[in-house]
Amino acid sequence: xxxxxxxxxxxxxxxxxxxxxxxxxxxxxxxxxxxxxxxxxxxxxxxxxxxxxxxxxxxxxxxxxxxxxxxxxxxxxxxxxxxxxxxxxxxxxxxxxxxxxxxxxxxxxxxxxxxx
Amino acid sequence: xxxxxxxxxxxxxxxxxxxxxxxxxxxxxxxxxxxxxxxxxxxxxxxxxxxxxxxxxxxxxxxxxxxxxxxxxxxxxxxxxxxxxxxxxxxxxxxxxxxxxxxxxxxxxxxx
Numbered sequence: 552x553x554x555x556x557x558x559x560x561x562x563x564x565x566x567x568x569x570x571x572x573x574x575x576x577x578x579x580x581x582x583x584x585x586x587x588x589x590x591x592x593x594x595x596x597x598x599x600x601x602x603x604x605x606x607x608x609x610x611x612x613x614x615x616x617x618x619x620x621x622x623x624x625x626x627x628x629x630x631x632x633x634x635x636x637x638x639x640x641x642x643x644x645x646x647x648x649x650x651x652x653x654x655x656x657x658x659x660x661x662x663x664x665x666x667x
Numbered sequence: 668x669x670x671x672x673x674x675x676x677x678x679x680x681x682x683x684x685x686x687x688x689x690x691x692x693x694x695x696x697x698x699x700x701x702x703x704x705x706x707x708x709x710x711x712x713x714x715x716x717x718x719x720x721x722x723x724x725x726x727x728x729x730x731x732x733x734x735x736x737x738x739x740x741x742x743x744x745x746x747x748x749x750x751x752x753x754x755x756x757x758x759x760x761x762x763x764x765x766x767x768x769x770x771x772x773x774x775x776x777x778x779x
Contacts, residue, residue: 586767586768588770594755594772594773595770595772596757596759596770598767598768601766601767644710653698653715653717654712654715654725654726655700655702655725655768656712657702657710657711659707659708659709
């Protein structure tokens with residue numbers, strides 16, 4: 552079974568609107584971490600946001616927030632007020648614990664296009 | 668400047684010719700990892716290292732070797748490359764496995 556599933560291969564959003572990128576995960580561990588990374592067309596991987604499985608509040612970093620629904624095993628990324636520079640691939644990732652906490656799993660990504 | 672460097676950035680080689688992709692970080696991070704990125708598959712972990720002389724397999728270790736003799740360096744070795752190892756490779760490091768990873772710029776490898 553896939554550890555991380557991103558069901559939206561591509562998405563469009565109008566500039567200045569909010570957009571939600573979906574991510575579901577599969578783990579039987581109680582302790583795990585969830586990450587989102589951005590990969591612009593230049594290729595580098597940029598860390599955006601982190602959520603620990605025991606964190607009670609949803610993580611936020613500037614215009615990025617993580618909508619963490621533990622019971623549904625979902626960790627959606629919300630980008631508010633989209634900008635043209637947000638056009639990129641976005642990857643959801645998970646680190647499992649406690650016995651495999653050094654292993655990371657990435658989803659297949661969502662390509663976001665922001666329209667002017 | 669804190670960074671992860673990889674060399675070479677681009678490499679075209681032939682089947683069976685041994686190659687090494689170097690990875691170095693200047694942040695004194697304990698954790699380092701190698702990934703390959705293929706279209707539609709995202710990133711898949713090849714090997715990781717929790718500290719000097721401590722390495723373990725990720726999801727797709729077949730055909731690859733690593734070593735961690737110094738904290739800053741984590742080279743990826745392909746003893747006998749095959750065309751199915753054509754991919755974009757990323758090295759990453761972090762202060763610990765639970766924290767964000769800093770990625771290198773990537774190495775695009777083509778095996779013909």
